[in-house]
Amino acid sequence: MAVVLALAATALAACTGQGPAQDGTIALLLPDAKTARYETFDRPFxxxxxxELxxxxxxxSNADQDAAKQQQQAESALAAGAEVLVLDAVDTKAATSIVAEARAQNVPVVSYDRLIAGGDVAYYVSFDNEKVGVLQATALVxxxxxxxxxxxxILMVNGSPTDSNATLFRDGADSVIDASGLRILAEYDTPDWSPDKAQEWVAGQIAQYGDQIAGVYAANDGTAGGAISALRAAAVEPIPIVTGQDAELSALQRIVTGDQYMTVYKAIKPQAELAAEVAVTLLRGGTVTAPMDIDGVPTTLLQPVAVxxxxILQTVVADGFWKIDDICTPDYADACRAAGIL
Incomplete structure (x- = not known):
């Protein structure tokens, strides 16, 4: 095992393409590549x-939605000399072992985007995830x-059962839907946040419920895309109201054309930058503070926005998250003009 870890550490260090850094080493461990935000925004920000610091x-490292792979990546990062781990866990329960191993080596862990419950983490930065669900369900209702x-x-296409945030999204949505009088026809926890699995499940519900489906609560834009693909394949008209989250480019284009009703924009830049600043402070032996705590963990929760x-112009475009030219490509120019974006 020691030889394997040493080889993995050498490979991991080599992938940076740099020599040893003067100020230290930080590991960023993200959970998957299916959710577009991680490679497009979180990592570069x-x-x-x-x-800059x-x-x-x-x-x-990106775990490709594999908790065991993420465990190996964390071990490799520690063996390579990482002095802080910034961890967005694939499975927040399983990730407690990563936190324990890091803490045993006096390496602090920043819980990024998903809180690792029961782990001795040094900081947690995310969004108000119950509010995300409230925004989605309010827009749907x-x-x-x-x-x-x-x-x-309505159909409820929830997030991954291994993602603690998915529970918070659902709790927030339920608080609105339960009081609305809407009927929940069926509910599904989408393994790995997989758009393909969401599509397959929604296709089965269309066969069962047909025109009874007035809306689809989809917990993020990937599952929304899967749901909409199923609805389009079944030639459902009019398209039901479909929610989403993450303000992915493809989702914004679906919103412009009317296939998807809304998404939730989360300003990832300040989230990623704060995580970087906290990691550097911890590496330098400084003290971190936060506006609140959850279970004793210093916590910053940023505010999501319904889109x-x-x-669109006042939110994702105004913030520079996406440009008009990104959204309004030639295929979407007519829809953008009709929506007043062009």
């Missing part, structure tokens, strides 16, 4: 901010009311 190596389907049936066709 984090690495850029770390580089000093001469650090960032050992980056209001849109169905405007359409005259306030008493309709529909009506406020």
């Amino acid at each position: 984090f690495e850029k901010r770390v580089a 000093g001469d650090f190596d960032v050992l980056y 209001d849109a169905l009311d405007q359409r005259g389907d306030a008493g309709g049936g 529909t066709k009506d406020n």
Whole structure:
């Protein structure tokens, strides 16, 4: 095992393409590549901010939604000399073993985006995840009311059962839906946040419930895309109200065309930058503070924002998260003009 870890550590250090950093080494461990935000935004924002703060190596790994792989990546990072781990866990329960191993080596762990419950983490930075669910469900209920389907049936396409945030999204959504009078026709916890599995499940529900489906609560944009693919394949008209989360480019384009009703924008840049700043402070032996704590963990929760066709310009475009040219490619130019974006 020692030989394996030593070889893995050498490979991990080599992948940075740099020599030893003067100021130290930080590991960034992200959970998957299916969710577009991690490679597109979280990683580059984090690495850029770390580089601004000093001469650090960032050992980056993506677990491809595999908890065992993430465990190996964490062990390799520790063997390679990582002095802080910034960890977005694939499985928040399983990740407690990563935290324990790091702490045994006096390496602090920053819990990024998902809280590792029961782990002795040094800091937690995320968004108000119950509010995400509230925003999604409120938009769904209001849109169905405007359409005259306030008493309709909905499908609940929840997130991964191994993601602690998925429970918070569902809790927030349930607090709104339970009081709305909407009927939940069926509910599904989507393994690995897989769009393909969401599509397959929704296709089965369409066969069972047909035109009773007025809306789909989809916990993120990937599962929303899967649901919409199933609805389009079944030629469902009109398209039900579909929610989402993460403000992925493909989701914004679906919103412009009317296939997806809304998404939730989370300002990833300040999240990633704060995680970088906390990691550097911890590496340097400093003290970190936060506006609140959860189970004794210093915590910062940023605020999510609901995005529909009506406020794309005022949210994701105004923040520079996406440009108009990104969204309104030639295939979407007519829809963008109709939506007042062009």
